[in-house]
Amino acid sequence: MAARIREELARRRMSRQMLADIAKISISTLEKALNGSRPFTVASVVRLEAALGVSLRDRVPKVSTSRSDLGGYAKAGVAWLEGDYLTLRPSFEVAGAIYAYRTQIHWDEAQECLAFREMDRLDAPFSQKGVVSIPSKSGQIYLYTNDQGQMRVAILNRPHIRGEIYGLLATLAVGAGSNLTPVAAPIALLPWPGIGNPKLGRIQQGDAEYQDCRKHLTMIVDAGYAKLLT
Template sequence: MTPTPEADLSTEQSQAIAARVREELARRRISRQHLADQARISISTLEKALAGRRPFTLATTIRLEEALGAPLWTPVRAAPAALAGLAPEALGAYSRAAVAWLEGEYLTLRPSFEDPAAVYAYRTEIAWDEASSSLAFREAARQDAEFTQKGMVSLSNQSGHTYLITNEQGQFRLIILGRPVIGGEMYGMLTTLQAGHGSHLTPAAAPVALIPLRRVAEPTFGRIAAGGAHYDDYRATLARVTDKGFARFFAG
């Protein structure tokens, strides 16, 4: 199915378009500002799309094609009926029906990197993405909105673990979650890069928990310090990651 002009293209399609645009910019020796002006889009929109911080839309892609006079995107042909609703083998080859239980909104908790005693809370939505024929996730309600993540969901039949994978131009962030408990909660570990002063990035790992949002009355989002709403419950939830053996952290 071809997306509407306002619809976001998939991560893979956006990455392919970004690569083609950068190639055309280098070959023609024109600036990004010049291309944005010719395509009648904002330079901010172009920069974020090329950096992978936001997906391309079909409308933006068409404008860029008109400005460059070159094709950037070819609609993906529909998958054979036998493969419809089946994720790629690299993501676990799961069927949509088999993972319907995972779709929904989750309260996501991890320690605050700035203040480990505080809890950082935001929302994660997991839903089926037709373009990639797999589950995808997207974060929201993050206090540090510029670091909001989105990506694909992989499930392992062998281990039963769920993986939330962000891949932006070769830079990965990974959440590994164990099997859900009876209430649908999932516990595990986040591995990412912590932003420091300037452009300094440091590999970091932390416990993480995803709780079905429907099970949380009046959730609080953002950085929550001691004494804040839900603080004690959030800290106790995160403590289950190590107390119940969902993840282990080793220090040399």
């Protein structure tokens, strides 16, 4: 603030005494504030701003944070989670097959939180989108969808050292006829830049990618990232 005042004085070719007179503060108060021996008081700053016609107080930039029910996390603190992920889960229609698609996590300025959306799904009309919750208490990551009261959630662990994210998905699958059936399944999100140009859609036994994709899903329970109880 002192540097800014000295700059304004030099620009205007104004003496310190003249500024003190216009601002109606003592020259002693101004001198001591400018040399750092006395802090600026709020009253002095207000008067100096009026005399110079400028704002001397730095404006603190707004820190973007999510709402409290999503964990109250700061935008800068979750930038590491943003990006595209190859998403793997068991196929609900074909036994033994793996379903692969892209999930994008990004900061949504309108909602002021991390959001996610699924892309490149075979069943595109059923692609999900929603918000990301990261509460500090549990340390988990939640991908949460609420579509007119119909909910779906993926509960994920923090990323592995190479960026892989493992967890469980609770959602609905097409059952008998047009009925929807609750289903829980392991789910893996692999950082897109690290896996090249992956195959999307249904991956079945015999496909070149099958064993590697299956390894990511089986380790979720085997390595203790999640538990499936019956």
